[in-house]
Amino acid sequence: MSKFTKFAIIGAGGVGSCIADDLLKANATITILTRDDGKAELQPLKERGATLAKVNYDDETSLQGALVGSEVVMLGYNIDEGAISVADEGDAKISIVTRSDFSRFVAHVLTTASKDSLEGAQLSIETGRVSPKEIAAQLEKKLGTTFRIKVLDYEETKKGYDTNVMAYLQTRIADGRCVPGTEEEVKSTIAKFFPEWDPSPWEEIIA
Template sequence: HPSGQFDPDVSKPRTSKLTIQTSPQDTSKPTDHFNQTAPQPPPAMSVYTKFAIIGAGGIGGTVADELLKKGASVSILTRDDTQQTLQAFKARGAKLFQLAYTDEDAVKKALAGSEVAISAVSPYHLDVQPPVVRAAKAAGIQLFVPAEYGVQVTVGPNAYKKVVQDLLAEVQLPATLFYTGIFAEFLPIFMDYHFEQGYMNVVGKGETPYSVTSRHDAGRFVAHVLSTAPKSALDGAKIPFEAERLSPLQIHELAEKKLGKNIEVRSITYEENMKKFDTDFTAFLTALGEDGRGVAGSEQEVQDSVAKFFPNWNPAKYETFLS
C-alpha cells in the first residue's frame, strides 16, 4: 500500500541506523547509501502471510476463500470439519482442525505457526472467544482479529465484545477491529423487514441511515487488508467500512421500486422497542439504527479506511439483494 511506503517516519530511523557508521561525507547522500545497503523494504513494511480462522461458516468462509486465492497459509479451526465447504478449502491447501473452542490446549496447538488469528464466530457465540484469546497468546499469535464486524457499540447483546477487547488488552495481544455495519444478506431478518409479506416494521421515524455491507464484501475487505497492509498499520487499528448507508425509509423506497409492489410501513415507537433492547437482537439493532449508532463509523472515517486500505474494493449495493 503506497501510504507509509515512502513515509519519512518509516524510513528515517532505518536510514539513521544504516548510516550511523559512515563517514561524514557519506551522510550528504543518505538516499544513495540507503539504496545501496538496503534494497529490501524496511521490516515495518512486511505483511502477514500465515492465518488461522476460527469458525469458517459465515464471514470466515469468505476470508478463507480470499486468503487461499492469494496463496496465503490458512488454518481453519472448526467444531465440525465434515462440512462440504471446509473440505473444499482443505482440497485447496487449508489445514483443518476439529476441536472445541473452549479446549485451550487444542486451540493453542492448532494456532501454532500462524501469525494472525481471525475470529469469525457468530454474534450468538461471542462467549467462546476468551479461551481462544488466551490460547492465541500462548501460541505466539502476533495479531488477533476478534469477531466484531457490525457496529462499535459494546452494550446489550454486544456486551461480550467488550469482555474480549479488555482481555486482549490484559494479555497484551495486538488486535485489529473491523466494523461493517449490518450484513446486507441478513437485513430483513435482523431489521424486521418482511418484503414477501408486503410490510416492514420501522422503529421511530425511520429517517436515520445505518451502515450496510454484504457479508461477502466484508470478508473480501478483511482478507485484503490483513494480507496487504503493513504489519505496523494493523496493530491497534480500528477499521470501519461500509458499502453504503441507508435509512429504513430509503430501503422502503428501494424495495417498492425493485419488487414492484406496495410495502406497508408499520411503526413501532422507539420507547416500546427499547424495552427489549438488552434481550432481543432485532430490537437492539433497530434501536441503534434509529438513534444513529447503527453505523460502522463516521462517513469520513469510513471513506478514509477504504481509501487507505482497499481503494478498489467496489462493494455491491443493497438493492442487488432485493428479489
C-alpha cells in the same frame, strides 16, 4: 514490508468461506475453526491448503489450542438457521457490506498493507446502514423463504456482554453501536487501504 500471513477464521459459513477463499488465493496460511471438520462444504478449502481445526466453542483450552500460530483471528456468521437473533425489536441500524466485497477488502488489506499501518488501525468499511428487520426482509425476497427475527431479552443478553461473543454483538446492535465509524472515516479507510474497491449495493447480498 512486513505483512500478516497466518489467519484463523471462526465460522466459515457465508462470509467466512468467502474470506477463506480470497485469502487462499493470496497464498495465505489459514486455519478454520469448526465444530464439525467433516462438513462437505469445508473440504474444498481443506484441499486447497486450509487447516480444519475441530473445536468446542464452550472450551477455552480447545479454542486457545486451535489459535496457536495465527496472527489474525476473524469471526464469521452462519445464517442457515433462517433467523436473526436480536436483543431488541430489530430496528437499530447496523453497517452492512456484501460478503464477497468484504472478503475481498479484508484479504487485500491483510496481504498488502504493512504491519505498521495496521497496528492499532480501525478499518471502517460499509456499503450501507440498515436494521435487522430490513436485512430479514431482503433475505426473504432473495431466498423466497421466511426469515425470522428472534427477539431476545435485552437485559438477559447484556449479562453476557463481557463473556460471550454473541451476547456482546447482540447488545451492541441493540444499542446502535454496530457501525464502523462516521461516513468520513469509512471514506478515509477505503482511500488509504484499497481505493480501487468497488463494492456492490447491500441489497445484492445472497445467502
